Amino acid sequence: MPTHSVLFPVLLAAAGLWAQTPKYGVGRAPSPEEIRALGIIVAPDGTGLPEGSGTAIEGREVFSSRCAKCHGAKGEGGDAPALAGGQGTLNTPKPRKTVGSFWPYAPTLWDYIHRAMPFHEPGQLSHSQVYAVVAYILHLNGIAGEKQVMNAKTLPKVRMPNRNGFVADPRPDVGRIQK
Amino acid sequence: MKKNQPSSRRRLLQLGAALGGGLAARQESARAEESDRRLGKPLSAYGERSPFEKSGRSVRLTKTPEAGSSGTPLGDSYGILTPSALHYERHHSGVPNIDPARHRLVIHGMVERPLILTIEEIKRLPSVSRIYVVECGGNSGGEWGPKTGSDAQRSYGLASCSEWTGVPLSLLMAETGVRPGASWILAEGADACRMQRSIPLAKAIEDILLAYGQNGEPIRPEQGYPLRLIVPGWEGATHVKWLQRLKVTGQPHMTRDETARYSDLMPDGKARLFTFVMEAKSVVTFPSGGQKLNGAGLYEITGLAWSGRGRIERVEVTTDGGRSWRNAQLQEPRLRIAFTRFRLPWTWDGRQAVLASRATDESGYVQPSKQALIEVRGLNSGYHFNGIKLWKVQADGSVTNADA
Known part of the structure; x- marks a missing residue:
């Protein structure tokens, strides 16, 4: 994972200023309910994952009625991107970037489906339905067994095949520097 | 001057009519005159551009038009x-x-x-x-x-x-x-x-x-x-x-x-991961693809340059496919991380020409060619393309994309 250690001196320099009391006093403190109402935020280590659970067997049903129309019955893709397959293709001339071949973190998958899917009616799936769909997509990719239960405890432990497939931005990498 | 034209024209037409020029011609001229002098539209709360201007964003209709992109018509800017x-x-x-x-x-x-x-x-x-x-x-x-x-x-x-x-x-x-x-x-x-x-x-x-x-x-x-x-x-x-x-x-x-x-x-x-910064880039917006030059002669080549790293220091323009480059004039003030308009007068000889621009920003970074980008990043990186854009002016004046 890329580090941004170069940024921290800036933060430290600003820390003194930030410790002060508010200068303008606008707004007010939100209630816990107001923050909750905005919805769940899930970190890559699984922090924020809610209660609920599901398996690939349960997920297959949800997937076929809510996801397959665009993503294909087995996540092979259609009007929407492929979700399965592609492992071992990233360094070939025709890489196929899917959940199984490309996504680095499993909790991120729960987050995205919960937040943004299905495309035409985001936010409509229950937490357990999302776990089930996640389990099914992981199963389609050979990452999880059919009966493996996905929940807030188990999902963060799933090791995605491309977990170490990302590097920090080295740019400028192309383009002459004219002094 | 212009003000007098209708009345002198009217006198002429009246003369013509008197000489038996016909009713139709007279009605025609009356209509023309009407359009010159008819009251315009009244005040309005929120302005619209001229109905003669049609330039718009490039909307591609897909099965999910809520997710996608539409581009700014840079060539008309x-x-x-x-x-x-x-x-x-x-x-x-x-x-x-x-x-x-x-x-x-x-x-x-x-x-x-x-x-x-x-x-x-x-x-x-x-x-x-x-x-x-x-x-x-x-x-x-x-x-x-x-x-x-x-x-x-x-x-x-x-x-x-x-x-x-x-x-x-x-x-x-x-x-x-x-x-x-x-x-x-x-x-x-x-x-x-x-x-x-x-x-x-x-x-x-x-x-x-x-x-x-x-x-x-x-x-x-x-x-x-x-x-x-x-x-x-x-x-x-x-x-x-x-x-x-x-x-x-x-x-x-x-x-x-x-x-x-x-x-x-x-x-x-x-x-x-986290490839945040948008590196220096430029594009000739005139003459650019889809436009047409109306015969040989003087034109002003113009375009836009910008950099996520700050100010644009230099834009060079080629009209011979990159064999020679000339510095374009940069419109002041040049603002950090903003479009910078560049211009260069050019006399087109009427023969096929390949145009392009190359930007340099205040960090000294020079906009690379497409080939240089591909050499390092391959063909599948998808994002952050900032290569030099080539346009081909054909002998008939039409302008198309050019693949180097």
Whole structure:
């Protein structure tokens, strides 16, 4: 994972200023309910994952009625991107970037489906339905067994095949520097 | 002078009619005169452009028109500002219809004092106005392939430049305070997909704006009404629109739109993460693809240059496919991270010519060729294409894309 250690001196320099009391006093403190109402935020280590659970067997049903129309019955893709397959293709001339071949973190998958899917009616799936769909997509990719239960405890432990497939931005990498 | 013309023409026509010129001619002239002198439209509350002007964003209709992009017609542009109505679009789940009276921004997470703010409260804070270009990380993505874009709009048009007005985010971060260990913010939109991007906190201190104004009026719905981030010089997706929350965190959240998307896959199979900055880029907007030169002679070559790293220092233009380059004139003032308009007079000899521009920014970075980019990044990185764009002027004056 890329580090941004170069940024921290800036933060430290600003820390003194930030410790002060508010200068303008606008707004007010939100209630816990107001923050909750905005919805769940899930970190890559699984922090924020809610209660609920599901398996690939349960997920297959949800997937076929809510996801397959665009993503294909087995996540092979259609009007929407492929979700399965592609492992071992990233360094070939025709890489196929899917959940199984490309996504680095499993909790991120729960987050995205919960937040943004299905495309035409985001936010409509229950937490357990999302776990089930996640389990099914992981199963389609050979990452999880059919009966493996996905929940807030188990999902963060799933090791995605491309977990170490990302590097920090080295740019400028192309383009002459004219002094 | 002009004022006298109708009356002298009328006298002539009257003479003609007297000489038996006919009723039809007389009616014809009366109508022409009417259109010259008819009262114009009355006052109006919100202006429209001339009905003769048809330039628009390049909307591609797909099965999911709520998720996609439409480009700014750069080839029709003057100066450096993009009209708000022509600012490029990139939406992930459509344009929400937000009542500003009901909209709130929540700042929470690793802060000393979480805040909930109305738009009205945000507007009470000390504000600034800055002219910045915003460019989609996927702009010119089609240029990686063998078939380059046929015109400036469809190949380089996911970049637009506006004056943005709002509150420095650093000011609000000082209001909330941050806890030790805070290093990132997660920004979230109020669109259907709740678009989320992680941004290093240091950038927030540096120059991020919480913008509510665009080109002198409230930001357009397509651009994030009533509140969006402006993250100067960084890829467009970080400028989260319809902003509803900022969560201060100790780590990036690795959301789908910063890992599975907006990361750059290299030939070795590794993908670059958090490729934020948009590097120096330029494009000739006249003559450019789809336009036509009306015979040999004098023309003004013009175009736009910009860099996420600051000011544009130099733009060179070639008319012979890169064999020789001349410095173009840069329109002052040259603003940091904004469009810079360049111009160069050119006498076209009527023969086939290949035109291109090459920008250098204040960091000394020189815009590379497409080939140089591909040599390092291969053909599948998708995002952040900033290569030199070639246009071919054919002998008949028509202009097309040119593949080197």
